[in-house]
Amino acid sequence: MLAQTPAPPYYAVIFSSVLSEETTGYTEMSKLMVNLASQQAGYLGHESARNEVGITVSYWKDLESIKIWKQNLDHQEAQTLGKLKWYQCYKTRICKVERDYGFEI
Amino acid sequence: MLAQTPAPPYYAVIFSSVLSEETTGYTEMSKLMVNLASQQAGYLGHESARNEVGITVSYWKDLESIKIWKQNLDHQEAQTLGKLKWYQCYKTRICKVERDYGFEI
Numbered sequence: 001m002l003a004q005t006p007a008p009p010y011y012a013v014i015f016s017s018v019l020s021e022e023t024t025g026y027t028e029m030s031k032l033m034v035n036l037a038s039q040q041a042g043y044l045g046h047e048s049a050r051n052e053v054g055i056t057v058s059y060w061k062d063l064e065s066i067k068i069w070k071q072n073l074d075h076q077e078a079q080t081l082g083k084l085k086w087y088q089c090y091k092t093r094i095c096k097v098e099r100d101y102g103f104e105i
Numbered sequence: 106m107l108a109q110t111p112a113p114p115y116y117a118v119i120f121s122s123v124l125s126e127e128t129t130g131y132t133e134m135s136k137l138m139v140n141l142a143s144q145q146a147g148y149l150g151h152e153s154a155r156n157e158v159g160i161t162v163s164y165w166k167d168l169e170s171i172k173i174w175k176q177n178l179d180h181q182e183a184q185t186l187g188k189l190k191w192y193q194c195y196k197t198r199i200c201k202v203e204r205d206y207g208f209e210i
Contacts, residue, residue: 001123001157001158002121002122002123002158002194002195002196003121003196005196005198008198012117012119012198012200014117014119014162014202016107016108016152016162017107018106018107047121047158047160048156048158048160049154049155049156049157049158049159049160050154050156051153051154051155051156052106052154053106053107053152053153053154054154055152055153055154055160055162057119057121057160057162083208087208088209089107089207089208089209090107090207090208091107091108091110091205091206091207091208092205092206092207093110093113093117093202093204093205094202094203094204094205095117095200095201095202095203096200096201096203097119097198097199097200098199098200098201099198099199100196100197100198100199101196101197102194102195102196102197103188103192103194103195103196104193104194
């Protein structure tokens, strides 16, 4: 269930959000976008969880892949709807993963 | 509820985990660690959510602050207990936040 990412360096987009009260269509669009993102060149995986705050981290090969995904037309439509309807607030952080380590039983 | 971070560059530690079936003491230790982390030099904030996967992102001024927090004795004890008892698997990613942007109603 954790994203299986390659050895660093690679990139992470941390998308943190708080939903508004109007969430009609949000879950469907979320699933669509995860599906669409996973088909993009340079996509390496993602992890997602939501309680009061929702956090989705998507992992990418390089900045160019992130830029192309941000400009994808369907994704832009989802971003517009997100601002208009679904999100009370959000923050996107573009990060270079410099080091990682893990543990698995 | 979103972390109020300064202008980049700063650092993010993405800690993604799946819990094991033995979670006794986990919630209490989590709260203790968030509290302790927030008192460390260089701590800038954090965001956290858990469903099947738990994601905690903590934000830091620089790599040195992250290193000192990792070596904190109480934190090391929590890390050891985490490996022994609470986590089925986890991954820690140390990232440099290069750019961020957001939206608030």
